[in-house]
Amino acid sequence: MTGIARIDSQSVLKAYARWAPVYDLSFGAFVEAGRARAIEQINASSGKLLEVGVGTGVALPNYARHLSITGIDLSPDMLRKARDKVREKRLHNVDGLFEMDASELTFDSASFDTVVAMYVMTVVPDPVAVMRELERVCKPGGEVIIVNHFAQDHGVRGWVERWMAPASRALGWHPDFRVETITDITTLELVESIPLKPMSLFTMLRFRKAMELPAAKTEASAQAESAAPTETLAEPA
Numbered sequence: 001m002t003g004i005a006r007i008d009s010q011s012v013l014k015a016y017a018r019w020a021p022v023y024d025l026s027f028g029a030f031v032e033a034g035r036a037r038a039i040e041q042i043n044a045s046s047g048k049l050l051e052v053g054v055g056t057g058v059a060l061p062n063y064a065r066h067l068s069i070t071g072i073d074l075s076p077d078m079l080r081k082a083r084d085k086v087r088e089k090r091l092h093n094v095d096g097l098f099e100m101d102a103s104e105l106t107f108d109s110a111s112f113d114t115v116v117a118m119y120v121m122t123v124v125p126d127p128v129a130v131m132r133e134l135e136r137v138c139k140p141g142g143e144v145i146i147v148n149h150f151a152q153d154h155g156v157r158g159w160v161e162r163w164m165a166p167a168s169r170a171l172g173w174h175p176d177f178r179v180e181t182i183t184d185i186t187t188l189e190l191v192e193s194i195p196l197k198p199m200s201l202f203t204m205l206r207f208r209k210a211m212e213l214p215a216a217k218t219e220a221s222a223q224a225e226s227a228a229p230t231e232t233l234a235e236p237a
Ligand SMILES: C[S@@+](CC[C@H](N)C(=O)[O-])C[C@H]1O[C@@H](n2cnc3c(N)ncnc32)[C@H](O)[C@@H]1O
Pocket: 012, 016, 028, 035, 052, 053, 054, 055, 056, 058, 059, 072, 073, 074, 075, 078, 100, 101, 102, 103, 117, 118, 119, 120, 123, 124, 125
């Protein structure tokens, strides 16, 4: 966060090496309310959860025990903290924590029932590539949940944001990150958008991936269908 002027992977790694020891008690605590709302939503789901940008694993102890959780993050320093939590708190529902770039996930397509990224989209070098990856690894019928700050250029909040812009940059947010950056490029259906505390500065977006459509008719099956005798309801003689 601090120190990310132009975002690239190297500056993310450097910045989060510094943030790792203090994250949970600083920015991590400031954004707890939004994280708690997303976790409430996730805990009502079932199956396999992927947390992208899992960081120090601050959310991990709060996920329901029935979920099977995988976490990934670019920063080995943040992941070390997450692994400590899993060990100390005996989080048996965590299947694995991997060092991985969110814009190039190594998981197969349609691997997870729920995919979540909290406070991540504005700090990744390529948010469009990340959104495409979240969509790809989500199963048909599954959900992608994004918690983030999105710019608003009207009303009191827009004025506050412009006033706070220099401070926001120091925090590593792109204060000008617009929700359309991701909603315009995804084929997922946006089912809910909820403003979050503090001061509605953050938003939870809940997307659903459509169930798979029935396989398209092949030319051969269409011909066979048209050649088949059509059933008629003839009047009895
Ligand atoms: C602000 S922290 C959010 C941590 C956690 N999700 C939370 O709720 O507090 C952002 C995290 O995104 C990670 N990150 C940044 N770019 C990434 C990328 N390209 N791939 C994976 N993780 C990335 C950072 O290392 C950091 O742990």
